[in-house]
Amino acid sequence: MKKKVLIIGCGFAGCFAGYFLSRHKKDVEVTVIDRKETFDFLPMLPDVVGRGIDPEFLAYPISALSSRLGFTFINDEVKSVDLNNNTVITSRSSLGYDYLLVSSGSETNFYGNDQMRKNSYKLDSVSDVKTITAAISRKKFDSYIIAGGGYTGVEIASGLRVLLNEKSLHKKIIIIERSASILGSLPEWMKEYALNNLKNNLGINIITDTTVDKAAEEKIVLSNGQMFDPAMLIWVAGVRTADFIQNLNVEKNPQGRVKVDEYLKIRGNCFITGDCAYVSHGNGFLRMAVQFAIYQSLTAASNIISSIRGGELRRYQPIDLGYIIPMANNRSCGQIIGVNVKGAAATASHFLMCIYRSLGLRNKLGVIKNLITPSRLPS
């Protein structure tokens, strides 16, 4: 008798697990639940702003994936999981499972502040980035405030500058960072390189040791008393896991990522992968990244098949290929297999990874086309 495998989330992790399990149809019947209708290629969202990549090339219909790979797709939101009774409750129904793979990623953390949620723009999906570009075209902001000086904050700030330059709009762009420096724990040379590029080449202000305190429509007030009006607030000040994970009675880190064992499970029939898994590595834990989401899911999916067949489980052994902080004026920086890279070589590495990992030939070719000819014309 086939076992029922339920996958929550069809991002990088869920999609690759679905792909692996679809090759074992004799053993399993796979259902994937996602609250979105499309798989969204998140690493290129800032490139819609800075490079004129058409957002349509970053989305791939999950229904097309499900017919290609032969899994059932349910477009619904998971509200809770009952691990003791092997049941997932969605907004419309309740679903039983034999094996569960949770790969619901992460989302913007507003830290419970509804005022910020209501009066800011986030960057979690293709539809979010469309909202941002539409607002930039439609509204007249004097300043653009980016709350959060992590990878995404730096990337989107650089993209905004390139976009505003194309439109001949000489407006303020300011990154507000709560701690003493942007880019947190990255190597000093990288922070200096990025800081120099942002400040001196792109004319972006950086205010550290400061938070955004109030946001009322387009009026933004900082903890140091500075006020900007009318301003666009892009909130990239942290991420958390979905509510249903936050409510699980299991060990988690402050972002709500679930601590998993070396086989990526929290119990015999429940595996957790991607951004919502907290995986120990060396003296610390793995960061959120596409490469880890994909290989964790392939390992977990293979462990599901081994569990069904009574075989041995595989330990997850992460290989870190590195990371890039892409900046839209081509002065990116990062580290690839331990080697420091900067400038155009780093930018090229980002896009090579993105094109390689994009789903579908249409999307790959579309991104290449837009890198040569941006989808928007300078106005």
Ligand SMILES: Cc1cc2nc3c(=O)[nH]c(=O)nc-3n(C[C@H](O)[C@H](O)[C@H](O)COP(=O)(O)OP(=O)(O)OC[C@H]3O[C@@H](n4cnc5c(N)ncnc54)[C@H](O)[C@@H]3O)c2cc1C
């Ligand atoms: C702007 C941005 C830029 C990034 N740049 C890079 C980069 O350059 N390189 C890199 O390696 N990583 C980058 N990342 C991180 C990378 O995108 C994530 O690590 C990766 O997407 C994690 O994959 P995942 O499958 O765990 O989660 P996701 O890709 O986020 O997928 C999770 C899926 O779960 C679904 N879901 C969530 N909650 C529910 C629910 N309750 N019910 C049903 N469905 C649900 C979501 O709709 C989504 O489809 C970036 C992320 C962002 C946001």
